[in-house]
Amino acid sequence: MQADKGTYKFQLMSTLAERIKTARNHAKLTQKALALKVGVEQPVISQLETGKNLQSAHLPKIAHVCGVNAIWLSENTGPMTGVSAAESNISIAAQPTKSFRYPVISWVAAGAWAEAVEPYPAGFSDSYEFSEYDSKGTAFWLKVKGDSMTAPAGQSITEGTLILVDTEAEVAPGKLVVAKLPDSNEATFKKLVSDGGRLFLKPLNPSYPIEAVDENCRIVGVVVQALQKFY
Structure with missing residues (x-):
């Protein structure tokens, strides 16, 4: 026309x-x-x-x-x-x-992450995604599993979404984080919240329990971007 x-x-x-x-x-x-x-x-x-x-x-x-x-x-x-x-x-x-290229890794690899790990060693990942985000430290993508971060309203991260984790971004209550709990060999994705002076890992899905953060819980990094792909 x-x-x-x-x-x-x-x-x-x-x-x-x-x-x-x-x-x-x-x-x-x-x-x-x-x-x-x-x-x-x-x-x-x-x-x-x-x-x-x-x-x-x-x-x-x-x-x-x-x-x-x-x-x-x-x-x-x-x-x-x-x-x-x-x-x-x-x-x-x-x-x-x-534009910056970051590897897509497994939740087990994320759970094993430590500051001493060499960034992106050989065989670290066979898949990469681009982002305009310039990370403060070593960063990587994870593909969300399950529905613990799928909320009925408000902020919601659905299964299959790629999340970009910056291992040196500032950790603070209110941010989405990837953490390693002592009873699992995989990392977990939750919202970091503070209540009564204590820190907790809170799922966005209210059907899942909140977990306390103690000295045995390690924050791997902060989620700085989410990317949905329909294929």
Whole structure:
């Protein structure tokens, strides 16, 4: 559909992946060329175009580089090109220019984690995921198992979600953490809370019990990002 004066080019597409690929083709850029101009690795663009990643902080920069409207690209609203009334007073904010690769590891490996462990030794992981997050220390992804962090309302982390754990991020009550309990060889994922001067590991699902944090419990790291994949 076109506006009366032919000013705007409307092109509605159902998925973000389709819109990013269309925007890149509009700019006559390869995935590698677009990644270079945006300041990310090529796999970041590839994952967005295949639907493996459903969101990115780089969308405004991608829209700017490709010469399309940021609102159309992110929300499938308005014209693909040209300046719409909604965007006439919107400027593009500075976006992160780097993407970082972190390994996806097992919960057993996370439970065995210690500061003395060499970061990413040979054979540590055969799977990696990218993130715009620049970790303070060694970081890794874990895939959430079970429904103990699936809440009926509010903050909820469902089974299958990838969580990024920073082993040197500040630990404080209210944050989501990965911890190692003495009676298990695997790590556990819970919310760290304080009550009466004591610390507890609290599931977001109220059907599961709260566990006290004592001297035998080790906080492996803080969860700094969650990523859902639908494949």
